[in-house]
Amino acid sequence: MSPARVGHPLSMNQQSLWRHQRLFPDAQTYGMLGIARTRTLPDLEALRRAYRRLLERHEILRCQIVEDATGNALAHPLALQDLSDAELLPFEDACNWSHARLSAFIDERFSCAHQITAATLFHCVLLIASREAVDALAAGSVGYAPASTHGNAGQTVGLLVFTGHHLVIDFLSFPLLLRELHSLHAEEEGAPLEAQDAFLADANAWSLATSQQMFMTKKETGIAAFVERMASPPQPLSFGGDTLRASMPDTGARERRFVLPASVRETLLRCARDHGVTPYVVMLSLFQVWLHVNCAAADISVATPMHGRERRLFGHTVGYFANVLPVRQRLVAEDSFADLLRRNQAEVREAVRLAAVPFQVLRERARVHELRPGLTALTQVAFVWNVMPAPAHDAWLQLLLVEQRGSPYELALTVYAQDETWTCGLKHDPTCVPAHFVDRCIEQLPTFAAWLAELPAAPLGTLGFVQPPAWCCPAGIVPQPAEDLVEQALLLHGRERARVTAVRYADQALTYAELEDTTRRMAIELLRLMPGEGPIGILMERGIDTVLAMVSALRAGITFAPLHPDQAQSWLVEACQGAGLRGVVFSSSQAEVAAGLPIPGLLYARWCERAQGAPLGRLPVVHSFETAYLIHTSGSSGAPKGVAVSRASLHHLIAASRFMFAGEEQHWTLAHHASFDFAIWEVFGPLVHGHTLTVLDEQCIASPNALHETIIRNGITHLGLTPAACRLLAPWLERHGLGRLRTVCIGGSAVDPALASAFAVLGLETWSFYGPTEVTVWATCARIGDGRPGARIGQPFAGLRAYVLDDTLQWVPEHCVGELYLGGPQLAGYLKPRLTAASFLPDPWFAGERMYRTGDRVRYTHAHGLEFIGRADRQVKLNGYRVELDAIAHALSGCEGIEQLACLHLSGQGLCAAYTTVDGQPLPGLRLAAYAREVLPKYMLPVRFVHRVAFPLTRNRKPDMDALSAELSSGLASRDPSRGLDEARWMNEILIVLCAELNVPQVQADKNFHELGATSIILARLHARLSALAATGPELVDLYTFPTARSLARWLAEGENTPAEGPKHAPAKWQGRRPRTLRHGQNLPGKP
Template sequence: MNAVHTPEIAAAALASSGLSPEQRAVALADPSAALTAWVRIDGPLDVVALRRAVEQAVAEHDLLRTAFGAVDGYRGLRQWSLPATPVLDWQGADLRDADMADSTANSTADGADEREGGLHGRGEGVSALHAWLGALATPLAIDEGRVVRAGLARLGEARHVLAVHASALVVDAGSLIALLARVAGIATADATDTEHFQYAQYVDWRAELASDDGAQAGNAYWQRHFAGAAVDAVAANTTGAVGVVRALNVADWQAPRLAKPLAPRAGRVQARAALPADLVRRLTDANANGDGDGDASAAGPERLLHAVWLLLLARLNGFEPFVAGWRHDCRADYDLMRGGMGLFEKILPMAMTPRPEARFSDWLAHCAAIATNHVDAQEYWPVDAPPTTAHREAVFGWREAVPPAAGWSAPEVELPERDVALSLDVHWGPRPELVLSADGTRHSRAALERLLCQFTTLLRAALDHPHAAMHMLDPVGEAERTALLAWRGERRDVGTLTISQHVAEWAALSPQAPAVEAQGETLDYRSLNQRANRLARAMSSLGVTPGALVALNLPRSADLIVAILATWRAGAAYLPLEPHWPEVRRKALLADARPALVLHAASLGGTNAVDVALHCRAAVLAGEGLSPADEPALDLCTLDADMPPSVAGLGDLAYVLYTSGSTGQPKGVAIEHGQLLHYVVGSSAAMDLAASRRWALTSSVVADLGNTALFGALFNGACLVIAEDADTRDADAFARFVDGRGIDAIKIVPSHLEALLDARSPRLPRTVVLGGEAAPRALIERIWRLAPGTVIHNHYGPTETTVGVLVHRVRPSDAQGADALPLTQVLPNTRVHVLDEAMRLVPAGAQGQVHVGGPQLCRGYLGREVPGVFVDDPFRPGERLYRTGDVAQVLAEGGLRLIGRADHQLKLRGFRVDPAEVEGALLTLSGVRQAVVLGMPGVGGIELTACVAMAEDGAGADVGLGGLREALKSLLPSHMVPARVMRVDDLPRLPNGKLDRAAIATLMASALTSSSTTTATSTPSVVVPAALGALDGLSGTSGPTASVQAASAGAPRDALETVLSQGMGLLLGRGPIGIDEDFFELGGHSLLVIRLVARLRKLLGIEIEPGLVFDHPTVAELAAALRAGPWDTSGFERLAATDWQTSETAGPQTATSKTATSETTASETATPSP
């Protein structure tokens, strides 16, 4: 900015001075920032006299005729006073023709009243007034000293609005309020002449403070505050709740975790509410008398309301340490500065370490002590270079109302708080008001309104029970409680027929309609029904009785679907097994479940020794043939095709799914037919499943992810199209499958879909249901970028609640909000509550554990009781709730957003994994003395990482870390085998003897970070810094050593190996890997193989299969296999010499979405901005 325009200005610039710290903060953030304030004036008005009053009030302050600009020889912005005040920019407007009826109502929908200047209502007049204010707020010429603009809008014959717009370099909110009060005094002849404090005095004073004797002590105070010393200074109460906390650094402090809006919007949003009159009386009476209810209100209104606000933030933040802001005006601390014009307000940090057991009265004293100490050290807080900005996320402000002149309303101020996410301002006066304003991209209006209700509810509770523990003071009022309890599924009659009986009905209604397509075979509903009936009769002849279990060791196939229906029609329940699981795993499940029959697939080699060892009756199923072990084969075609008599009912067991267990052993979740029916009916209604006629089954049935497609298709008379393994492990094959088979709906894990979209010509069904893990926003953006018409549903539910209980149809606005998609709709007949540890409803914005009730809750666990999982419903005596362990944040707009777990359980690629089970398997291996398994961030999401300490006697020393992974593959399914195994001398522990998982996570993160930067010519081993030894629970002066074992690495020898080394490394989230390093030993898995193959196809222009990577997992082996393949290799060196990154963007940018989008509205099909 060049400020030297005239000789007069140039001369003034020579006498320029620096800025105050508050001004420097504005200059660094946005020197063009400005504030606008306005008042409404009722009654006769001399417009000319009013304008003169404004000019006089402006002329009384040198700062309001100050120019700003660059001056040679100085860095940054400088300021200088002009010899004379520039002519005031005055803008008048006649808005009498606009309809101002809504703007003058005594009570608007926003809770505004007449004292608010008439700007918070609705109507054309209000819009016209806002438009005029917007025109008034155009940029100011601060380099010319034109830092103030004023105007008058005429609303009626005796009603006006006076507005002042001024640079944020010369005024804060308090200054504008004081300026308008001075104008009113001059205009009404109530003002008295007085000498005014000039801001230049303040600038000089602040400069002296920076180097005075108190500077060092002031700076040390703020360091102590962030280190927790302020907490130490407060005496502990009788509960010991306030005490010494571990020293923290500034960077450790985070703002409260408040809920993000469902539909973000640009600009600021606001909510207002009058403080209830009875609370005002209690506050003012106690303040006037110097006493109060249990020493609470006696602290004074400002301190009490501030403490309640901080308590509310603490409650919403789960009582975790946080930092908030306090907007304080130092003019209230110095009589000399009262009425001064300039920047005096500053946002001071309040680093809080709440203890839920602390009494509120102690919390109040604690907050008041911090505020008092802050006032003493406020000038030493570096407002222009704060060490953190987290304190600006949630701010509290207090403003004493200036008694307005007759006919004048109280001033309203619009602040340019672009970096203040949320601000509660208390306007204290005859009718105190609470004003919440927020960044619309961070908070919704609904959230602000709910927050105001929570604040007043909590304030009342604190006044009523000042000595209660803080966690006992509930911010959930009656209205919010009613709304939270009302968030449940609609009532829906599901009928009395099981899914199996519905299939039989479709066989009668549409016998020739396709029901199942698999491996080139199509079964219509009549054929499916008849085959299921015949197999059911055969099962009964083999000893399967009602209530028994039948284990299905079958791959995805038509036989599997027939077997499921047949099991039900024999009156039994099915137990799915994954044929590719280790034999030890299948044996453990069969030993626990004791099924009456095990069905095997002929394609997998028939029965095996596991069945014999466990005395399980076994048979091999191959289409219409059934071959029991050691008995003659049965031709199912010869059996009766009518429905057998022993069909299961709604109260009978339908299936058992084994999930990972926290005890180290898997546990079988038992689901009844009625529970399954409720899910299928409810999900069909919530997601309009019947509209899709060709559902793809792409996942294993050992987890219930695929049950949405499987039973959603059969219940609605649609066709279930079963994908072959190759269709789900190859991006191009998946695209051909979707396109060639006419798929219009799919249920899939987000990370799997992300990998499959790397095809050269990606294809997507019209409907995509995402489940099994969190769906990232980037995936939603990618889907809609490829196929804008795709209908996306986010689906959630633990196995114990029968597949899922919550759903959300994704909207374009969701892709612009928080990273995690919300869940807004509860399936019919189901109840979902988010509760705290005391089984109370958590308020909107807070976090708690998801609890589910209703007819979808499973029967329980097969053959065992698990305490604490199913609990009594506090809102419906005699009914159960399932405690999911999932932590969620309640959204003010309705719904919730999942944010984590209350335990260590993980969701990996759609499978539930409890690390304790993996740890137990590790401890069975030779030489493993200690083991911890954690989920660590990886390229495709969370990855299992194990940390082991080996036996001190050297046992198992001959088994490398890679050998441990190989050993685990014989014990656990592939999704439970850690991607990485690290070794330490000893696992760190807490003082109570428990493993210090936080310290172990730090070790892992350090090791993974080091290995990710390892070059291809070195072995990736990591020595953890000795500083880690200072973590809580670690003894000694040096930390344990962690290493990632790898094979001898080697540098690439040519361009092809170079691009493979680079590409594999990028997929693994690290640098290029050595040519002899095993891709899978370094953390590779099937989804990364899909992406690797897709990108190699784009880059090299050849048709390679995923199996080539599985068979040749090193760079050297894969490069050799590529050269030996049946394709032209002459261009390899030229293509491979290009940057691997070019494959990231190669290929088409759009995808075909099957079955066009005629039913989807424009707002739903809009492509979000990337």
Template structure:
């Protein structure tokens, strides 16, 4: 059960009464049912379900062969050139018996050849499987084995992470792109797989979501119409391709004659500066965590027309602040959709003149999607009543790869439309009277961290595998910055267990899934009915494993105060390691921005992570930078004062 707290008019949705809201059936009138089914869900839009992404891309190549398809590191590649390179690689794949519904994994840093690999996989008839090159080796190999991938398109430096027999093609081998470059004969249709993306799973392992061509086409045609409805627009690609946010950033430009701008930078501060300062970027898709960094970036490109926000709840305060930066002349679009509903299925354009209830509405269903708010018995609820979001329509996933049981559990027969499936999201929401939807949290223990969907039970399972663990509780909470963080409460007689747990999780989980805080406790506090008391757990303070060392001077005191604010920790010693007390790249970026603003220095994120992971070390770096910035006249004046 989720610990998320949301407010809706005079009702407060808490752990205690979520079940009450969705288990007690509220009778819906025939008039309201008709309104929801035939008005709120009147989303029909004509498109061919037999076509594939390849069909639409190749049509665009014919229309705009000389338009720039991809810009990367000052290198441009046209639609014609991109198509020819993809054709060459696809022919090689096809001749090696790759065909429809086979799966090709892609393990690569962001690059032009990564895009070529994606398109080539589709042209060969296969589905592409994006795997983050930063994933731990164990996770990469689990995904490869579970998916039964037939081949990998990979960069040479990542081959050592693969420990199983599977054919690998080096994406940077230019010989792959010198073969036959004509369009291939079609072997796929709209019902074949286009891609598989793995998300966090409840069983302790990630699960693969299968998306067909007709589903992704439904989404990208809508996105083209709403986000990129003209040519010569630029859209940045800067996140991991294992995150389905990138579907928007890759395919929407490529079916509309526009340009993908690929960023290779890994340092989030430099990356986000480049994304938001490049004057040609006109449409940008972000998570709220990325959007919050925009407030700290100088010289922001004011040519940005649209910002699409997805992955997490969009707070009204953040939307209001960003909108004001652009004189309320920018479109901020809140896009909701689980991976199982092909990126996005509900959208809402933020209105700066409107008063929201803490978070921006997720809005109304997009083309060819139908949304139902239901109780535990899948009965439709009246307008204003809180229930579970269920999704139906052309954009649904085929199901979970090699997991029929979970597919049957989550993709049930739609009781309101014969012959259709309905996906049970686990998300809570309610209809408003105008047909908009207000998101209100989760029913279960799934959370979003920096846009990534995480099942807390997967973390729980990994920790329980470690020797000398007696019990574990993994809980998400909202910190004082309004962001979700994960806390791990561990019972063990081994006083060094926290260090062992952290080391083991680095080998098995992506960085974003590792809890920000770990606490070793003697026993779990319980409620009167015997359940774990989450509120009491939150009040337990994290004990630093290093002995506390107090600040020695005003500069260290100021840095400690900044860390306390950003990390939401009461006590921080000057020798405590930033990463050990819950820090991560986005928090580090905010700290670096603040330090540069306050002290008028040029501290980089690389310097922070290389030499500044303790307050003591960071203070030393700042002292050097501050001293170096003093002019000879100022230094002479200071020395005279001392004399």
């Protein structure tokens, strides 16, 4: 069996498939099985001669794969003269076999069809078996019933079992191949040739005749035009699976079969006749429209096998596209089904004419990148038309079964066309195509078929099903909150829950009756003290006073704008001027800052004092469209951007999140400054629903020990924190218990699965909340902690709409990454119209509505909802590829032992990965590098890993990427090998906190940090961080004893038990700036 001298080159796809098969010989890819039976006992010699002639005609059936000296695989057609008839068509006597043994024999051959052998890639064996066993075998075939066995007991028939390797199955139309063998056998026996059946003309004449006629007149310009049409492949119709999945198609591809109703079939046939196209073109067009709707893609490319062409038409090439053609259509709303039919007919005819373009040439000219071996952007989805001839009882060779194991495609629709029945087989790769997607296809396809065939001239955009895809986030039941929701709630709770504690802070507490009375008096007095138009600013620390100021302003119908005292004076001035504030309410500790603002000021203590004696009056009527509050965010330039949120949006947020406040005896916390909009929900959510709210000061949040004590002491049941604060708190909850805590709401940044799992292990109900300030605090949520991968942000709130779109505002397929757009009643707007116009766009699917472009990259899955991938502005170009830094971080964070990880692209240094660990110890570099190579392609690998004890945080307790980037760029994270490891790590941690809190890129290790501007709040944060890391934490006074990073780090590293001599009290200049702590009832209006 010496191979012929000339070998045919394999495509790049098949080279990869072949190498994989050699490395993993037991790996099941995909193969073909065909079964046919003879009506009578065959003449073995005549049948073997006919089979030899069949192999002579079709070179692909007698190829074997041989590697040359360079390791490249070539397809060598075997010289048939070296093979005997018995070797070509083996014979097996199965007369005494039962149906079970016969089935087992066939299954064994089918399971080995993919294996590499010294023989050809296509195999056939002849069995002589009993008619009863063969008829029982036919019961599971497509639309065929076993022939009658009455009176045939004991008869034997021939059974031909064909199996094909995955490298050749795309070339085979088994029914046509079988009919050809039938004709050759008739010739060998001297019988007259049977007339060609009608199915051959319908399925083959138009393609074969057109290709033969046009191929001889083909010009290179035609190839160039075809290649140009297929260039720049469309957004792949990817249905799921991980981005970094295995390189081989899944072996578990399965086919679901269903029968089109007879009425639908007749409608499609009538549509084909009316438009002068074949049924094949009608079903192909129907499949394209269904993909367009359910994959939310306008650019559809489907691979379709074109069977029956002569080998000479596609030259010396063994590979995809030699016999599988891409049919590409771009669908728009103005297109009709009739337009699509005409375009597809022309496209397929042109593709047939140019089918000789080898796949490798097409791939190179069209710049088509393989998604994985054997699967390109042009061949992810396939449509196959298999004409199944009706079983003629007088035919000598009858088709029983055609089946493929696996599939080279992620999704393939096969139509088994018979005279009276069209059976559809939908085969999908379960790792890529979700099961619900296939279920929807089976459910919808008959309806789509009837609808399109009955309305062929209607534009697709006018049909009811051409809407946002069914997998888009459901809107849910839209809540209808009252126009004065907050006011009604306060009045109701003031009467019915008069003695229930509404809000507390330290030793202060107010009941709901006191809260309603106090804020009413303060609201009326505020209108007298600050007349005029425009919002008022609130420049105060965290405390019960801030809550009263916010609620009073809202009841007075005055827009309030919380301002953070730690912001730079120039920033505060710009924010006041941009928002047009009429004045600012400030606490006594912020009098100096307020004096520097260009607007009138109102001391909070004076407001309270005036309100105590104010007569009760009627509050103004306020409409829901008026602005409730202003929140300032900082753009890339650092300048304040004012976001105006209406009362209607605030009311919708409270009503849509009511599921979090259901139940009795809830005790919530206010853990954030009012300038962080997380606090808006923390304040008004619990109070509107009648629960108790405990205000936590900044020192409590900065110290996980103090926070845990507060949770236990106050009986906190519901807690809202950022992920960074949760990481600090989790160990304390694990060691010292939960108390009454049962629910944690995490928001402000992405929640990694490790953090969610840590809280779930403790038995806490954990929720992840996501939302930009521009959509009123929260827009989506997910209950997390089930160990599922990814940073899930779940489903949108009821009444909100979530769109995942590409750069052209087209829907992105399910499981693919796109940018998140949000719509609905919680949309706010910027104070500057030009900023609003840039980020708030018209909603294409809801006339007159807007949608907000979040700038966040997400993907949607039916099972998990929305998953956060990263910021669009965190895209960088690495080695010529555009990548998501946050996506790389998510992949690397799966390494065992890593608690938190962030990736940064540093100028001149490449990609750096900074990480923290569960035990605070660095991981071995080789282990990190090995894991990175497992989960990332080569071009995404970080150039270095930097261990951090903790990440720097912003004032809102979010990871400060700017501070981390500045630190890594300046080399602060690198260790000096001449210094002791412990001292270097202590100094690194101290400098991280100081850089972040002082808002500077670098702090000298020998500089006095008091003189650099470290306030008592900053020192409290530093003390809390060091206490969490030390076995016996330092006292706060030690930070005054050792006022430089170097001296403090050396003392901590040496483990001194007795601090050196030095000042034992805070410097005098800090003593006057300590926040005032009020005793219960002090300076509260309306109190005796």
